[in-house]
Amino acid sequence: MNKKYHDPEGHNFDSSANLNPKRAKIRFGLLITGLATLVVSGCSNFNSRTLEAERSNSQIQRNTSSTSVAPPPIIASTGDPNFVVAVVQKVGGAVVRIDAARTVTSQVPNEFSDPFFQRFFGNRIPQPTERVERGSGSGFIINSSGQILTNSHVVDGADKVTVTLKDGRRFDGEVLGEDPVTDVAVIQIKANNLPTLAVGDSNTLQPGEPVIAIGNPLGLNNTVTSGIISATDRSSSDIGASDKRVDYLQTDAAINPGNSGGPLLNSRGEVIGMNTAIIQGAQGLGFAIPMNTVQKIAQELISKGRVDHPYLGVQMITLTPEIKERIINRTGGRVNIVSNQGVLLVRIIPQSPAARGGLRGGDVVTSINNQTITNVEEIQKIVENSQIGTPLVMEVERNGQPLKLTVSPAPLPVRSQN
The missing domain is CATH 2.40.10.120 (Thrombin, subunit H)
Structure with a gap:
C-alpha cells in the first residue's frame, strides 16, 4: 500500500498506536x-x-x-x-x-x-x-x-x-x-x-x-x-x-x-x-x-459476535536518547525529560480512560503494574492482555518527577465499517 496500514477507527489514537511505525508497504x-x-x-x-x-x-x-x-x-x-x-x-x-x-x-x-x-x-x-x-x-x-x-x-x-x-x-x-x-x-x-x-x-x-x-x-x-x-x-x-x-x-x-x-x-x-x-x-x-x-x-x-479490546486512548512513541535530545532541542528546554528510555505519551484523547486517569501529553511511562516499560510494544501487550475496568497502575515521569497514576481500560471504540 502507499502508506501505513489504516486504523479501523480512522486514527492511531488508541493504546496500540505507534507514532513512528516502519513504513513498510x-x-x-x-x-x-x-x-x-x-x-x-x-x-x-x-x-x-x-x-x-x-x-x-x-x-x-x-x-x-x-x-x-x-x-x-x-x-x-x-x-x-x-x-x-x-x-x-x-x-x-x-x-x-x-x-x-x-x-x-x-x-x-x-x-x-x-x-x-x-x-x-x-x-x-x-x-x-x-x-x-x-x-x-x-x-x-x-x-x-x-x-x-x-x-x-x-x-x-x-x-x-x-x-x-x-x-x-x-x-x-x-x-x-x-x-x-x-x-x-x-x-x-x-x-x-x-x-x-x-x-x-x-x-x-x-x-x-x-x-x-x-x-x-x-x-x-x-x-x-x-x-x-x-x-x-x-x-x-x-x-x-x-x-x-x-x-x-x-x-x-x-x-x-x-x-x-x-x-x-x-x-x-x-x-x-x-x-x-x-x-x-x-x-x-x-x-x-x-x-x-x-x-x-x-x-x-x-x-x-464481537470482541471488546481494552483501550487507554493515547498516542505514543518509544523514547530513545536521540528522540529525547530532539524534543529538548525543539522545545528550547521547556520540556524536562530525565529518562532515556520508556514510552513518551504524545497525545491523550479527550474523555478517554487515559484522560480520566490523569495522564498528560509529555508524560513518560516507565512501568505498568511494576513491569518496566521500554517500548510501545510492551504497553500494547500489557493493555491487550488486561481486563476492561480493571485498573492498571502506571508509573510515569512528568517534568522530571516520578508520579504514580491508576488508569482503568475501557472497550476500544471501533468505527462502524459501513
Missing part, C-alpha cells in the same frame, strides 16, 4: 473487482478510503467449538519429500474460497444541493451512482457443521458472501462476527459433515520449522506453497500495521493476494496460523496471525 491479499477492476492487497474494507491499502496493477488480493470434528494429526517425516503431498491430500478439502460483494453508492458533493446549482444546472447536476465491488479470499473450516475462519478484511462490509468448497459445492455465508483490530472473522454456512482442520499450538513454533500454505491467490483455487517459519513475534509496528494488535508469524512460503484468510499448516497438517499479509515489493516475506490468537478471537466472535 503492506498488502493483505484480497482479490477485488467492480464495474472497473479494483485490486486490493491491504486491509481491504470494500471502501475507497482503504482500497489503496491493497491497490496494484493485477488482480489481488474461529475458532474451535466443542462440536468440532478434526481429522487425526498427520504423522509425516519432513525428510520425506512427499510430506507436503500427504498433508494436502489429508486436509486440503477443509480449505475454501470466499467471494464477497458490496454495493457502493457514490455521493454527490454537497455543493450541488445549493439552490444556485439547482436553478442554473438542473438536469446536468450529477446523480448518485452505484457500483458493485467484488473480492475473493480464502478460509478454512473449523467445525463440521459449517463454521469457517477468514480475515476480517475479506468480508468487511459485504452484502453477500459465497463460500466454495474444494469439491465445487457453493453456499451462501453468514458473517457471525468480525474483528478489524486483529483481522479475524467467522462465517457460518448451512452444511454438515464437512472436513475440518485440526488446530496446532502456535506458541511452540520455532524459526526453521517447515510450513505449508493453501489458498486461492489471484483467483487460482487450491494453490499449495511451502516454506519455513522465518520468524515469530513480529510486532504490528515491525511490518507497518501499527493499528493492529497482533504479533505475526513470518514465513517464506509464497503468500500472494487472495491467500488472505487461508491456513498456514505445520508438517502434521495442523493449522498454526492464518495467512494475512505481505510486504509490497518483497519476496519471501509473508505474515500470518498465530492460531492461538485466531482461536481466542474466534471463540469470542462465535459466542457474542
Whole structure:
C-alpha cells in the first residue's frame, strides 16, 4: 500500500498506536473487482478510503467449538519429500474460497444541493451512482457443521458472501462476527459433515520449522506453497500495521493476494496460523496471525459476535536518547525529560480512560503494574492482555518527577465499517 496500514477507527489514537511505525508497504491479499477492476492487497474494507491499502496493477488480493470434528494429526517425516503431498491430500478439502460483494453508492458533493446549482444546472447536476465491488479470499473450516475462519478484511462490509468448497459445492455465508483490530472473522454456512482442520499450538513454533500454505491467490483455487517459519513475534509496528494488535508469524512460503484468510499448516497438517499479509515489493516475506490468537478471537466472535479490546486512548512513541535530545532541542528546554528510555505519551484523547486517569501529553511511562516499560510494544501487550475496568497502575515521569497514576481500560471504540 502507499502508506501505513489504516486504523479501523480512522486514527492511531488508541493504546496500540505507534507514532513512528516502519513504513513498510503492506498488502493483505484480497482479490477485488467492480464495474472497473479494483485490486486490493491491504486491509481491504470494500471502501475507497482503504482500497489503496491493497491497490496494484493485477488482480489481488474461529475458532474451535466443542462440536468440532478434526481429522487425526498427520504423522509425516519432513525428510520425506512427499510430506507436503500427504498433508494436502489429508486436509486440503477443509480449505475454501470466499467471494464477497458490496454495493457502493457514490455521493454527490454537497455543493450541488445549493439552490444556485439547482436553478442554473438542473438536469446536468450529477446523480448518485452505484457500483458493485467484488473480492475473493480464502478460509478454512473449523467445525463440521459449517463454521469457517477468514480475515476480517475479506468480508468487511459485504452484502453477500459465497463460500466454495474444494469439491465445487457453493453456499451462501453468514458473517457471525468480525474483528478489524486483529483481522479475524467467522462465517457460518448451512452444511454438515464437512472436513475440518485440526488446530496446532502456535506458541511452540520455532524459526526453521517447515510450513505449508493453501489458498486461492489471484483467483487460482487450491494453490499449495511451502516454506519455513522465518520468524515469530513480529510486532504490528515491525511490518507497518501499527493499528493492529497482533504479533505475526513470518514465513517464506509464497503468500500472494487472495491467500488472505487461508491456513498456514505445520508438517502434521495442523493449522498454526492464518495467512494475512505481505510486504509490497518483497519476496519471501509473508505474515500470518498465530492460531492461538485466531482461536481466542474466534471463540469470542462465535459466542457474542464481537470482541471488546481494552483501550487507554493515547498516542505514543518509544523514547530513545536521540528522540529525547530532539524534543529538548525543539522545545528550547521547556520540556524536562530525565529518562532515556520508556514510552513518551504524545497525545491523550479527550474523555478517554487515559484522560480520566490523569495522564498528560509529555508524560513518560516507565512501568505498568511494576513491569518496566521500554517500548510501545510492551504497553500494547500489557493493555491487550488486561481486563476492561480493571485498573492498571502506571508509573510515569512528568517534568522530571516520578508520579504514580491508576488508569482503568475501557472497550476500544471501533468505527462502524459501513
